[in-house]
Amino acid sequence: MAGQINLAAFMNGGPMGTSGWRHKDADPAFLSASYYRNAARILEAACFDLAFIPDALSMPRSLGGSFRPAVEWGSGTPRLDPMTVLGVMAGASTHLGLAATISTGYHEPYNLARELASFDHLTDGRAGWNIVTSFQDAEAQNFGQDKLPPREARYARAEEVVEATARLWDSWDDDVITQDKDSGVFGNPDRVRAVDFKGKYVSTQGPLSVPRPPQGYPLLIQAGASPRGRDFAARWADVIFSSNESLESAIAFYQDIKKRAAAFGRDPDQIKVLCAATVVVGETDAEAQAKHEAFADLVHPLAGLSRLAYHCNVDLTQYDLDGPLPTLEEVGVQGHYEEVVEFAQREKLSVREIGRWYGARTEGNMIGSAKTIADRMEHWVAAGAADGFMVQATHLPGAFQDFTAGVVPELQRRGLHRTSYPEGTTRDLLGLKRPLRDEWMNRVAR
Numbered sequence: 001m002a003g004q005i006n007l008a009a010f011m012n013g014g015p016m017g018t019s020g021w022r023h024k025d026a027d028p029a030f031l032s033a034s035y036y037r038n039a040a041r042i043l044e045a046a047c048f049d050l051a052f053i054p055d056a057l058s059m060p061r062s063l064g065g066s067f068r069p070a071v072e073w074g075s076g077t078p079r080l081d082p083m084t085v086l087g088v089m090a091g092a093s094t095h096l097g098l099a100a101t102i103s104t105g106y107h108e109p110y111n112l113a114r115e116l117a118s119f120d121h122l123t124d125g126r127a128g129w130n131i132v133t134s135f136q137d138a139e140a141q142n143f144g145q146d147k148l149p150p151r152e153a154r155y156a157r158a159e160e161v162v163e164a165t166a167r168l169w170d171s172w173d174d175d176v177i178t179q180d181k182d183s184g185v186f187g188n189p190d191r192v193r194a195v196d197f198k199g200k201y202v203s204t205q206g207p208l209s210v211p212r213p214p215q216g217y218p219l220l221i222q223a224g225a226s227p228r229g230r231d232f233a234a235r236w237a238d239v240i241f242s243s244n245e246s247l248e249s250a251i252a253f254y255q256d257i258k259k260r261a262a263a264f265g266r267d268p269d270q271i272k273v274l275c276a277a278t279v280v281v282g283e284t285d286a287e288a289q290a291k292h293e294a295f296a297d298l299v300h301p302l303a304g305l306s307r308l309a310y311h312c313n314v315d316l317t318q319y320d321l322d323g324p325l326p327t328l329e330e331v332g333v334q335g336h337y338e339e340v341v342e343f344a345q346r347e348k349l350s351v352r353e354i355g356r357w358y359g360a361r362t363e364g365n366m367i368g369s370a371k372t373i374a375d376r377m378e379h380w381v382a383a384g385a386a387d388g389f390m391v392q393a394t395h396l397p398g399a400f401q402d403f404t405a406g407v408v409p410e411l412q413r414r415g416l417h418r419t420s421y422p423e424g425t426t427r428d429l430l431g432l433k434r435p436l437r438d439e440w441m442n443r444v445a446r
């Protein structure tokens with residue numbers, strides 16, 4: 001039998017996916033706190049490891065160079081700030097990990113270190129950071145740049161930002177504050193030090209104004225898929241979020257990541273790979289399939305194409321919509337592009353058909369009865385394709401309710417998922433060690 005399956009929940013700070021808002025059971029109140037509190041309660045009742053909120057710092061406007069399709073079809077917009085959403089969810093939960101996507105391209109290490117350390121303290125060690133480098137020109141243009149910098153420069157900046165952030169977290173030893181009321185000594189100044197980091201992209205003096213986080217560092221998550229992105233993830237990440245079109249490509253990715261981690265001197269078991277899994281659960285496989293098809297019918301092909309253009313950072317209207325997708329040289333999110341190429345070539349799809357499919361895509365093909373989905377998850381983990389799943393909802397809260405009512409008890413019956421939370425932080429839940437001060441410095445390429 002496979003070991004425990006880690007479960008994270010992928011949910012937007014806004015409506016889900018491309019047309020999730022159109023689902024008959026979608027709650028339209030995604031601008032209210034109760035929507036997120038409700039999701040936190042559902043996930044915590046099912047003992048999920050964490051909730052994860054993706055992000056982008058712009059309105060999507062790759063399709064036809066305009067934000068109009070995004071607004072017209074409700075694709076990828078609106079997006080509330082992830083940390084604010086997670087603050088609301090923190091108040092409605094006590095064990096659930098809470099991970100925010102924050103870009104290294106448009107944040108400074110001091111802000112990042114302070115915000116995430118504060119959140120980790122206030123949640124007793126439940127903070128996570130999905131480290132992204134941003135992927136669209138539209139994001140760059142919101143921060144005074146004309147274009148997204150090339151991948152190499154984005155990752156070079158990301159290395160500096162994460163290093164400086166880690167140094168800021170490490171600028172306090174653990175247990176500096178003693179608060180001895182008798183002597184009047186609050187803390188030990190010998191155990192706090194400046195950082196004095198000077199890089200090409202960012203510099204910071206330090207120390208941080210917040211003590212070392214309960215988890216040492218908040219949980220670090222990454223989803224890079226290019227060779228450069230994989231190396232970055234293998235060096236820094238505790239959790240890697242992958243999205244693969246087939247079991248074979250998932251196994252190849254998993255093996256590659258664990259090999260790269262070992263090459264950085266890390267224990268490969270200390271990195272968890274969570275594979276994207278969009279779930280559609282029915283009483284039977286046929287009912288789930290019918291549910292999925294009814295939902296797919298709601299997706300306008302242009303809404304799907306808008307989402308794909310946004311992920312690729314390429315205006316797809318420049319190509320013949322009824323012809324095949326040409327090879328794209330420089331894309332925003334390599335991982336999503338690779339999945340599209342794999343699927344479109346196999347199914348011989350035109351650009352328009354890709355749009356329709358992409359809008360209603362169910363990553364990991366997790367459509368079926370609770371038993372079918374539990375079987376598939378168990379199989380993927382046993383086959384060495386993943387350590388767990390980033391469970392993606394087509395709509396909220398219904399898709400999480402279906403999953404937690406059907407699939408979670410099935411996994412629990414099989415001994416593959418916990419039935420109650422142990423004490424501890426999000427790292428403890430995932431079986432990840434608390435990093436020692438400066439431990440990351442040993443992670444050098446071999």
Ligand SMILES: Cc1cc2nc3c(=O)[nH]c(=O)nc-3n(C[C@H](O)[C@H](O)[C@H](O)COP(=O)(O)O)c2cc1C
Pocket residue numbers: 053054055056101103131132133134135151222223224225226227228229230241242243276332333334335336
């Ligand atoms: C499954 C998955 C989810 C991602 N989520 C986000 C996100 O929420 N925000 C973001 O800016 N980038 C996101 N990315 C992009 C990556 O983190 C990465 O920055 C980007 O793909 C560029 O690196 P790459 O070319 O190495 O993949 C995601 C990528 C994948 C594969």
